[in-house]
Every structure is written in structure tokens, then in C-alpha cells.
Amino acid sequence: MPSEKLRHSVRLKVAAAGLAGLASLATVAGLRAEAPAPAPAPAYVPTVSDLMIATIQPRHIRLWLAAHSGNWAFSAYELGNLKGAFNRVSRAQPLVEGNSFAEMNAAVTQEPFEALAQAIKQKDIGRFEQSYADLTAACNSCHQALNRAVVAIKVPQAAGVADQEFTPAKE
């Protein structure tokens, strides 16, 4: 049988361990409170190239698809979106190697954009083809001017977007 003295000393040791535990918890809590807040994640800044393949190239294809499906309403919608996407690239990346993206873009795309808008309004596929070829040439003239001739854009021969209906719904 443990003596009363032994039991007393065990109780003291348990109590001491408890206090030490509490003290170390307090220290950890104190450290946590003093730790600096983690730095916010740096903003993701898309490059011109990211924006081209994410926002320009798909709309260039979809514009063609829509007109070739006789969907003039969607062609008009997508033409507006393509122009808007170019404007956003100009704001996100105002300078490309010291050149104003907005100015270069306006110089090459303004005319084909206006001609495309007319062709779409008149539902004229012949005029659309011509202006779409001019727009495609405009894409390449900017790529060449900025030493990116390796990026060669062409009029789609056949293109598909697997999950979207381009044929207009019957009214």
C-alpha cells in the first residue's frame, strides 16, 4: 500500500505537470497572437499572350462560326464581345514593348470591325467573308509588327465548339 506521503508527492507532481502544461499553452497562444498575418497572395496578372488565347482567339473563332451558321444575332453579340475583349487587353496591358496596345489595335482593327458590323446588319455572308479575312490579316499585322510573326492566325476552315448550338432557333 502506498504511504500517505507517497500519494501526496504524486498529487504534487501531477499538479505541477498540469501547471507547466497550462503555462506552455499560454506561451503558444501568446506566440500565435504575435505572429504577423500571412502576406496576401500576389495578384494574378495575365500576360498579353494569356489574354489572347483566353479572350481573343475563341471569340475570333466563334464570330466565324456564328455567321456560318446563319446566326446573325449571335454574330452581332460576339463582335461586340470581341471589341470589348480588345479594350480590356489594352487596359490590362497598356504597353507592349513600349508600344501602346490601344493605338496599335485601333490602327489595324477599326476598319474591319466597322465593315463586319455592316455585313452582320445586312446579313451579307459575302461581305462578312471579306471583312473577316481583313480582320484576320489585322491580327497578323500586329503580331508581325511586334515580332510575333510566329503567331499566324487564319480564317477557320471548319471549327467547332462542342457544347454550344450555333444554328439559330426557329422563330
Ligand code: HEC
Ligand atoms: C494590337 C496588337 C495585337 C492584335 C490586334 C492582335 N494581337 Fe494577338 N498577340 C499580340 C501580341 C503582342 C502577342 C504575343 C504576346 C506574348 O508573346 O507575350 C499575341 C499573341 C497571340 C496569340 C498567341 C498566344 C499564345 O500564348 O499562344 C494568339 C492565339 C493571338 N495573339 C490571337 C489573336 C487574334 C485571333 C487576333 C485578331 C482577332 C489578334 N491576336 C490580334 C498582339 C495583338
